[in-house]
Structure formats: structure tokens, C-alpha cells
Amino acid sequence: LSAALWSDELGLKTLLLEENAELGGQLLRTYNAIENHLGTQAKNGRELRDIFVKQIEDRSFTIKLSSAVSEVDLENKTILQTSGERFSARALILATGVRRRKLNIEGEEKFKNKGIIESGKRDQDSVRGKNAAVVGGGDAAFENALILAKRAKSVVLIHRQKDFRARAEFIEQTKNNPKIKILTDSVVQKFIGGEHLETVKIKNSQTNKTQVFPFEAVLIRIGVEPNTELFRGQIDLDENGYIKIDQTCETSVKEIFAVGDVANPLAPTVSSAVGMGAAAAKIIFSKLIS
Numbered sequence: 593l594s595a596a597l598w599s600d601e602l603g604l605k606t607l608l609l610e611e612n613a614e615l616g617g618q619l620l621r622t623y624n625a626i627e628n629h630l631g632t633q634a635k636n637g638r639e640l641r642d643i644f645v646k647q648i649e650d651r652s653f654t655i656k657l658s659s660a661v662s663e664v665d666l667e668n669k670t671i672l673q674t675s676g677e678r679f680s681a682r683a684l685i686l687a688t689g690v691r692r693r694k695l696n697i698e699g700e701e702k703f704k705n706k707g708i709i710e711s712g713k714r715d716q717d718s719v720r721g722k723n724a725a726v727v728g729g730g731d732a733a734f735e736n737a738l739i740l741a742k743r744a745k746s747v748v749l750i751h752r753q754k755d756f757r758a759r760a761e762f763i764e765q766t767k768n769n770p771k772i773k774i775l776t777d778s779v780v781q782k783f784i785g786g787e788h789l790e791t792v793k794i795k796n797s798q799t800n801k802t803q804v805f806p807f808e809a810v811l812i813r814i815g816v817e818p819n820t821e822l823f824r825g826q827i828d829l830d831e832n833g834y835i836k837i838d839q840t841c842e843t844s845v846k847e848i849f850a851v852g853d854v855a856n857p858l859a860p861t862v863s864s865a866v867g868m869g870a871a872a873a874k875i876i877f878s879k880l881i882s
């Protein structure tokens with residue numbers, strides 16, 4: 593949105609393609625308050641998204657929703673949509689963001705919203721009095737375990753390694769919470785149940801023993817991965833699949849830029865995405881007129 597706003601501001605003919613039916617990306621699934629984006633505060637991601645969308649309402653650039661890009665030819669700057677429509681441009685800005693990493697195990701899809709919850713903040717009331725679990729070992733896993741512990745009967749934090757990536761303050765609070773138990777060296781293998789999730793099969797990677805635990809609610813927080821499958825083989829990606837860019841946000845292909853989380857694994861924030869979008873648009877403008 594920021595890249596499109598700035599491109600429009602600079603008089604460039606601009607097209608924004610979004611695969612979802614509404615704008616907002618990750619903000620649509622952010623249920624915590626956002627108080628760290630300078631200039632405005634919002635009680636959740638949707639509220640911030642609404643402020644952004646309101647600001648671009650009167651702009652003249654074209655927005656196409658429900659418009660997934662299914663193929664790109666970056667060398668020729670051509671885009672093909674799932675609808676079959678084809679577009680070409682003088683310059684492209686890739687801002688496809690990231691998605692939550694999945695465990696890719698049996699039962700994960702089946703019990704989505706039937707025991708496998710989406711957000712600790714949003715779904716905390718649904719775990720009241722239940723045995724819950726959080727899978728992961730980073731900040732998000734610990735933060736959510738602490739949130740769920742306020743309502744759940746018990747919370748088990750399941751991590752496949754011995755060490756954690758989370759901030760020391762979260763680890764400390766979690767260890768001191770009598771409702772939370774931590775299982776390390778533990779790999780979730782299968783979600784089991786009838787209509788609703790009932791148990792979870794977990795293997796201890798040290799002893800190779802498997803055990804079945806009665807969890808009625810599970811939250812998976814094992815990180816994110818970039819949406820870069822479309823670009824693979826056409827531009828340089830890092831070892832985790834994020835787009836490599838230079839200090840002007842340009843990729844390894846001339847006049848193809850990448851902004852936001854998809855090109856910013858170390859500091860993914862709203863502010864950096866907004867800033868990178870503005871920078872890319874300004875660089876493109878100066879290149880096109882020179």
C-alpha cells in the first residue's frame with residue numbers, strides 16, 4: 593500500500609494486485625494492539641489496516657482484489673493472474689509478505705478451528721478450563737502460552753529443541769507460571785480426535801519414545817516463511833527463501849524491487865514495510881525519469 597501510495601503520489605501509473613478479497617495482509621490476523629508504528633496507534637491490526645485503507649481511498653491508482661498472481665516473468669516484467677489476465681510494467685515491486693509455517697502433519701488441517709486455534713489473544717476464552725498446548729520455542733510461542741494460561745486449566749509449551757529463541761523475560765515468566773509446563777526435545781507427530789481435537793501424539797527426540805497427551809486446544813507458533821515460490825529461480829533468494837535486495841530495495845533483476853517482510857527477515861515490522869515501499873517507489877521514479 594505504501595509503495596502504491598508513493599507511486600501514485602509521484603505520478604506513476606500504478607496497479608496493486610492482492611490475492612485476498614480485502615487489503616491488509618498480516619494485519620487482518622493481528623489481534624494485539626499495535627502501538628509501535630509512529631504516527632498512529634490501533635487496538636488491533638484491522639483497526640490499523642482501516643486507517644491505511646481510508647488514507648488511500650481518494651487516490652487514483654487501481655486496486656484489484658481477489659487477484660492472485662500465479663506466474664511472473666521477472667526478466668520481461670510480466671505478470672499472469674490465476675484469472676488468465678496478463679499485465680506488464682516498466683518496474684515491479686514485490687510485496688508478497690510471509691505466512692505462518694505449518695507442521696505439515698496428520699490432523700493439522702482437519703482440526704483447524706476445531707481445537708487448533710489461530711490466536712492466543714483472540715481465542716483465549718475458548719480454552720477456558722481446558723488442557724491447552726502451544727507448539728514452538730520463540731517469542732510468539734512463549735507470549736501466547738502466557739496469554740492462554742490466564743484462562744486454560746493447564747498449558748504445555750512443546751518445543752523440538754532444548755534451547756529457546758524467545759526473549760529471556762518471556763522464558764522467565766513462563767517458568768514461574770505454575771500453570772505452564774515446558775516439554776523440550778519433543779516433536780509433535782499427529783493430531784487425533786473425532787469431530788474435535790482430543791489428543792496429540794508427541795515423540796521425544798532423545799529417547800525416541802512416543803506419548804499421547806490429552807490436549808483440547810493447540811496453538812502452533814513455529815515461525816513464518818516467505819511467499820516467494822513464484823520468484824524462485826528468477827531472482828536471488830537467501831537460504832531461507834527471502835528475497836535478497838540492495839540498499840535501494842532492488843533485487844538481483846534490474847527494475848524489480850522487493851519490500852516489506854518478504855525481503856526483510858531480520859526486522860519485519862509495519863514501519864519497515866511502509867518505509868521500504870516508499871523508498872522503492874521513489875527510486876523507481878528517479879530511474880524512470882532519468
Ligand SMILES: Cc1cc2nc3c(=O)[nH]c(=O)nc-3n(C[C@H](O)[C@H](O)[C@H](O)COP(=O)(O)OP(=O)(O)OC[C@H]3O[C@@H](n4cnc5c(N)ncnc54)[C@H](O)[C@@H]3O)c2cc1C
Nearest residue numbers: 610611617618622660661688689690852853860861862865
Ligand atoms: C500476530 C502478529 C502481530 C504483529 N504485531 C506487530 C506489531 O505490533 N508491530 C509491527 O510493526 N508489526 C507487527 N507485525 C508484523 C506486521 O504485520 C508485518 O511486518 C507487516 O504486515 C508486513 O507487511 P507486508 O506488506 O510486507 O506483508 P503482509 O502483511 O504479509 O502482506 C502481503 C500481502 O501480499 C499478498 N500476496 C501474497 N502472495 C500473493 C500473490 N501471489 N498474489 C497476490 N497477492 C499476494 C497477501 O495476500 C498479503 O495481503 C505482526 C504480525 C503478526 C502476524
